[in-house]
Amino acid sequence: MKKILYYLFTKTIGLYVNLLSYVFLDKATQLAYSLFSEPREGRLTAAKLPKILQETAAETFQHNGHDIQTYTWKGNNTVILLVHGWESNASRWKKMVPYLKKSGSTIIAIDAPAHGLSSGKEFNIPQYAKSIDFIVQKFKPQYLIGHSLGGKTCLYYQSVYQNNTIEKMVILGSPSDFKIILDNYIAMLSLNSKISKGLEAHYLHHFKLKLEKFSAKHFATKIKTKGLIAHDTNDTVVLFEEGKKIASTWKNSIFIETNGLGHSMHDDGLYKKVSHFLFETE
Template sequence: MKKVLYFLLTKSIGFNINLLSFLFPEKAIQMAHGYFSEPRKGKFTKEALPKTLQSADFETIHYNGDTIQTYIWKGNETVVLLIHGWESNSSRWKKLLPYLKKSGSTIVAIDGPAQGLSSGKEFTIPKYAEFIDIVVQKYQPNYIIGHSMGGKTSLYYQFKYQNPNVQKMVILGAPSDFNIILNNFTKLLSLNTKMTKALSDKYTAILNQNLSEFSGAAFASKINVKGFLAHDVEDTIVLFKEGEKIADSWKDVQFTETKGLGHKLHDDNLYQKVYAFLFETETLV
């Protein structure tokens, strides 16, 4: 029943956008952009702070009218930065945190734009990367761990800023091709050709790049950082072949294939491998 209601809802939204595209095209583009870029989950208030984050120190960074929320678990001089994905927040690291704390490192987690306690209405990779850069300047992380869209944003961040302080990156379940994400969205809503082209033009302008080149694989090919990449063969949110594309492009990467973990990739064995990759001389195989 839920699937039927979801199908009807998405098609109804698409029908309204298609209709608007002939009457008020700018409003139609704005509406479609809103559905594509505004997270509908992942926000919370200080009064309803997830338990995982209650043990952290809070640092709210104000920059150019934005509020960037970070959570810090203080340790030694080695700093690990955690980058969550779409419609999520820093509490998604609950199951990985015990492994990172065991290393004695300082752990910093960031809420992305329009998620957690950070400000904003829209989530875009360039905006998220800008948030990351502000946090990086303050905390100077040695290692970055990103999940899903946070993983792709991490690759984009390193591609764009070429931070020499970042020594290793862990990328979990990340998408590669932006075109696939956009095409899935337009198909889900059954948007007409006019709207599909209008959205493509809009995001070409937002990303300031040809959409076919705005890919995790392209970003990975331009970074000189050791990588650990994990993707589940049964991931239905971001298909396994997306991970393969990134792995094929990354010069120095350890690619781990999992099965049965889905998109979230919560698993003790996998987290042991992540720990070994980051903190031990020899990695687990």
């Protein structure tokens, strides 16, 4: 019943946007973009923080008119930055943090724009990357770990900012081709060609890249940092082939295929491999 109601809801929204496009195309396109870029889940309240975040030193930073929320497990001078994905927040790392803490490292998790305790209503990768750069400049992490769209944002960040302080990156369950994500959204709402072309023009104008180039596979070609990519064959949110695309162009990376973990990628065995990758002696 819930699936039927959700189907009817999405198609009704799509019909409204399509009808609006024949009268006010710009307004319809902006509405379609807002629906696409505003997360519906992942928010937190300071009064009800998950337990894993209550044990951290939480800090809120102001940058470009927005609040950026971070959580720090204090340790030594080795710093790891954790970057979550869409409709999530810093608490998603609760199962990985114990493995990283064994190294004695300082661990910092960030809430993305419009997620957790960070401010904003809109989420997009370039904006997220700006937040990451602000935190990187402040805390100088040697390691980046990203999940899902957080992983893709890490790849975008390093390809654009080329930060030499980043020694290694771990990318978990990350999508490659943004066009696939956008096309799925357009199909879900049955949006017409006017809206489809309008959305593509919006991204070209704001990101200065054609959608075909706004891909993690493309970003990876510019990255020299050593990387580990892990993707699960049973991931129904981001298909396994997306991880393979990234690995195919990231020359200085290794690829781990997992089975039965789904999109969350929570697994003791995987976390041990991640720790070994980060802290192995050369």
